[in-house]
Amino acid sequence: MITFKPVALFGLLAGIIMSLGSLTVVANHDSGSSIAKRISAVGRICVEGQSCKAPVAEVIEVAAGPRTGESVYASGCAACHDSGAAGAPMLGDVAAWSPRLDKGIDKLFSNAWFGYNSMPAKGMCKRCSEDEIRDAIIHLVDNSK
Numbered sequence: 488m489i490t491f492k493p494v495a496l497f498g499l500l501a502g503i504i505m506s507l508g509s510l511t512v513v514a515n516h517d518s519g520s521s522i523a524k525r526i527s528a529v530g531r532i533c534v535e536g537q538s539c540k541a542p543v544a545e546v547i548e549v550a551a552g553p554r555t556g557e558s559v560y561a562s563g564c565a566a567c568h569d570s571g572a573a574g575a576p577m578l579g580d581v582a583a584w585s586p587r588l589d590k591g592i593d594k595l596f597s598n599a600w601f602g603y604n605s606m607p608a609k610g611m612c613k614r615c616s617e618d619e620i621r622d623a624i625i626h627l628v629d630n631s632k
């Protein structure tokens with residue numbers, strides 16, 4: 488996501504410089520809206536099969552694809568499951584996880600997705616997909632057996 492920012496910034500700067508150039512040298516033959524169009528065309532990244540009308544941030548998020556269970560875990564779940572905060576069963580704590588594993592992955596998933604006692608829904612990762620939460624749980628329990 489970060490890697491595309493300089494491109495958008497460069498496009499913006501290039502657009503401004505180009506528009507300044509045309510305003511001063513070629514006596515304003517660019518209308519404001521054509522300048523805006525040029526800037527947005529450079530700053531936008533389109534994914535094949537998409538209309539290219541979504542804002543840049545959304546398009547890049549789609550292009551980035553789903554995150555791995557490990558990265559979802561690290562960026563959210565770890566805050567509680569690495570520290571035991573709020574009484575969370577910790578990663579690697581076999582004794583704490585073994586009775587939970589007996590519930591089966593589907594039950595663990597629905598408890599993580601909808602929330603369960605002090606376990607907040609989706610582990611507070613609002614934008615996480617079902618697959619991302621499921622993969623994060625798999626990462627958690629695979630390292631706690």
Ligand code: HEC
Nearest residue numbers: 564567573574575587595598599604605606609610623624
């Ligand atoms: C704010 C702290 C917190 C965060 C963040 C958090 N958890 Fe939890 N989680 C808990 C607590 C506390 C429990 C224990 C709930 C209980 O058994 O009463 C728990 C329990 C669980 C369980 C076991 C549920 C069961 O049925 O026994 C799973 C699976 C789980 N968390 C997955 C995740 C995943 C995946 C994430 C990240 C997407 C996450 N958690 C983020 C606090 C957290």
